[in-house]
Amino acid sequence: MGSDVRMRGTLTDISLHGCYVELNTTFPVGTRVDLVLKSFGIRIHTPGTVRATYPFLGMGIRFNDIEIEEHQRLKQLLTALAGQKEFVPSVAADESAKKESVAAADLPAFFEAITEFYQKQQLLSREEFYQIAKRVRRP
Numbered sequence: 001m002g003s004d005v006r007m008r009g010t011l012t013d014i015s016l017h018g019c020y021v022e023l024n025t026t027f028p029v030g031t032r033v034d035l036v037l038k039s040f041g042i043r044i045h046t047p048g049t050v051r052a053t054y055p056f057l058g059m060g061i062r063f064n065d066i067e068i069e070e071h072q073r074l075k076q077l078l079t080a081l082a083g084q085k086e087f088v089p090s091v092a093a094d095e096s097a098k099k100e101s102v103a104a105a106d107l108p109a110f111f112e113a114i115t116e117f118y119q120k121q122q123l124l125s126r127e128e129f130y131q132i133a134k135r136v137r138r139p
Contacts, residue, residue: 022058109136
């Protein structure tokens with residue numbers, strides 16, 4: 001019998017075969033889980049099985065039948081976490097530039113531009129938000 005319970009935890013250890021997630025509520029060993037891992041702008045979705053559980057601390061989870069695309073993303077994440085320069089700088093530099101555009105925005109002009117946007121559209125994507133910030137930079 002399955003159930004749909006969503007929980008957030010802190011990913012503290014990961015390999016090609018599984019991970020450890022810190023959270024207060026844990027599941028018994030053998031419980032099948034549907035994992036969504038997010039880190040460094042990479043999202044991995046894979047089934048897993050609880051292999052170790054430490055109540056009020058966390059769980060060790062083995063990845064099961066990970067799909068090829070998800071396995072590639074997992075390799076990218078491991079590269080990023082290892083600090084190898086092949087992957088991290090492009091993501092970090094892009095995020096840094098976006099944050100700088102918000103910090104350099106003329107706040108009254110930024111607020112006005114956001115207000116104008118919402119008068120025409122209902123949803124503002126993250127990219128549109130950063131584009132508006134870039135457009136209204138202080139001189």
